[in-house]
Amino acid sequence: MLQHLRRALELAVRYDYEYWVQREVANQPDLFALEEAAELLPSDVREQLAKLSTQAPSPVAQVVAEIPLESKSLTDLTINMLGPVEIFRDTARPPAPDA
Numbered sequence: 001m002l003q004h005l006r007r008a009l010e011l012a013v014r015y016d017y018e019y020w021v022q023r024e025v026a027n028q029p030d031l032f033a034l035e036e037a038a039e040l041l042p043s044d045v046r047e048q049l050a051k052l053s054t055q056a057p058s059p060v061a062q063v064v065a066e067i068p069l070e071s072k073s074l075t076d077l078t079i080n081m082l083g084p085v086e087i088f089r090d091t092a093r094p095p096a097p098d099a
Helices: 002-014 017-028 033-042 043-054 057-065
Strands: 077-079 085-087
Touching: 002 017, 002 033, 017 043, 033 043
Parallel strands: none
Antiparallel strands: 077 085
16 A cells, blocks of 8 residues: 555655645545555645644534435436547437437
8 A cells, every 4th residue: 555655645746736635635534544654745744634633523524424426427428539439328318309
């Protein structure tokens, strides 16, 4: 795990994705709870992790985590053009009248 985490953090530093690292630390503090993992973080993000570990999770965050999310397709036709061309149509939805 540490090898993959080290690589992800190297890429985040290289491409200036520190906001992503901060978001992941806030969303997944248990992942960075290991001392070896925390040492890989930049110092300011390490401080953020220390603050998060001392704070109790807010009740709002617990409620939001329990809301099930449903993914519904907004389109009834999907065309993939990268690689071999693939065309998919959602047969559960009737075609539009002007199709």
